[in-house]
Amino acid sequence: MKRKVTLKQIAKELDVSISTVSKALRNSVEISEDTRLKVQAFAKLYNYRPNNIALSLKNRKTKTIGIIIPEIVHHFFSKVISGIESVANKRGYNVIVGLSNESFAKEVINMEMLANGSIDGFILSIAKETLQQQDYHHFTETINQGMPIVMFDRVVNDIKCDKVIVDDSQGAKLAVNKLIENGCKNIAIVTTKDYVSVGKLRTQGYLEALEDHKIDPKASLILKVHDQLLSEDHLDSLEIEIDNLFKNNKNIDGVFAVNELYAITAMKVARKLGLKIPEDLQIVGFTDGVLSKHAVPALTTVSQHGKKIGEKAAELLINNLEREDEEDYAETVVIETELIERKSTK
């Protein structure tokens, strides 16, 4: 077992100083061609690679991006990561992932753990619990210490930092407009509680679309799912809530769901109630994941281009990191949504 070789060892072996070795490897003109070649040959032979940690310490930058997300077993978030990773890699950065599990405490711990030198900046999406408690001190402190943050998807306006979001309200309008065009008269929405910013915005888009078409919204058609963290475990209660929605509103002919799971579940419940899709009931979801694509019938949905979001977030962060001037910009990029029409609408 041969340990990694260091400059010091090469220097000793070749009987020169450490600085000579370092300079030789970096092709400094200070070093004679003779020794330069000798050193380089030796380094190659022993497969010398500079130690990243030492470089990080010296340069005071790690070339590593910290990602904090609520969960990773989730199509959208993993898509975003893949986007981040792709541009990060291209630009010579690594990504280190922390999971908050939607918990405020874990989000804080994770960020503190990484903020102490391990990374150069954060890309994150806020945990539900944090949104609920509205305690954002860990974000502001991080930023105050000079460590940039890029937020995506679940963001909060008060914090001055780069953000990448989709136009949720616009996407929702896309969806609801489609339902209206297709002749739906009683369109229900299955959404989250308001503290989830994206849920709120999508609900808002739903309302605007109705308004645009002079349709009065009905409170009974708005289901704000009572989520205990939206784990897949309490799927039953979700089904029950949706079931009640349908039973209390027999005339529903369109459903807009703010995420895949809600949409799929709505479809399942509707089918159990004997409704035909899309003949009796049309459904549009949000987020284009595997579920939507492979559902039967395939689900019409609003794609938010997760990968693109990740790519853009990484670009913003890295640009920020590599900018010379110390101005702190705070850009908000909106990624276009797109309605993908499949079989759950006419």
Added chain:
Amino acid sequence: MKRKVTLKQIAKELDVSISTVSKALRNSVEISEDTRLKVQAFAKLYNYRPNNIALSLKNRKTKTIGIIIPEIVHHFFSKVISGIESVANKRGYNVIVGLSNESFAKEVINMEMLANGSIDGFILSIAKETLQQQDYHHFTETINQGMPIVMFDRVVNDIKCDKVIVDDSQGAKLAVNKLIENGCKNIAIVTTKDYVSVGKLRTQGYLEALEDHKIDPKASLILKVHDQLLSEDHLDSLEIEIDNLFKNNKNIDGVFAVNELYAITAMKVARKLGLKIPEDLQIVGFTDGVLSKHAVPALTTVSQHGKKIGEKAAELLINNLEREDEEDYAETVVIETELIERKSTK
């Protein structure tokens, strides 16, 4: 913008030496209670946190685990990551993720990038291309340099390192036995080319199950999907191949698919051909992801407990890292599979 405070700054501010500060913070008996409290108060006030990078350099360990996987937008792999992350976090480690995209070159690059000091050890699942080329030098070299590796799922026996696998062949037998018990006489398998170790093993389990029941395998019932990297894009060709399978073997009454996508697609194709599931055709998949759970009918499948795999892999790696003696053990842990019966079988 106040930068992170260092020992040196505290020392200067309090007019003591750096070593005194360090010792005071670590409650050394060498330091008088007086100065100890003073230093600690000051440190708390300025929210001092030791710099991870400096610690890593000094201790020659980073408390970070490198994960290299083929893709992250994938239910199984993200499950594994969540398992790794959970025990890593509990034991004070971070995880840094590299994606190979099934490419040999990217796998090598990623590993080299991380191996130079950034991490203490690897947990990885091998890229298809690597398996195809059978070039494993990057693994052996990494291990030779004293950096431990734990492989999971897609492993290769020649390499001496810890491994966490599921009993693929056993899991496949579970699935096929179920089909046989349920009365299937002509069971097809939709699998991968043989160089994907898990595909091969599952095929093997399929054959063994048939043999156990004195059923002669028929070559025409074995479809080894011609995958160009199994991206979701060339889904069409997958459908066509499965379509041909059914058309050339009208008597198929059971299908075992080695992954979710194959299973779902088989179901879709079967339905198009007018087959009723599970009446005319029973299907069992492998890997318990969202697709299986939410498919209609819900898919009977072999669960491989991805999260548990990740947890075990992390335990093995960290135990290895924190072991005192320098013996290099090489343990292989087999995680039990489980047949989850749902609606696609009788």
Added chain:
DNA sequence: ATGGGCTACGCAAACGTTTTCGTGTTGACA
């Protein structure tokens, strides 16, 4: 012979820690 200017290299500091060892000051004791 002196000075100047290259060339080719080494020294040392710096990044932020931890830890070993050395040492100045105190008080007690003979």
Added chain:
DNA sequence: TGTCAACACGAAAACGTTTGCGTAGCCCAT
């Protein structure tokens, strides 16, 4: 008063780099 231990602290090395600067040795011109 002199000795010694205990106490409280500082100096310095080490982890592995990079880099500004100093300088020894040489050649050439004056």
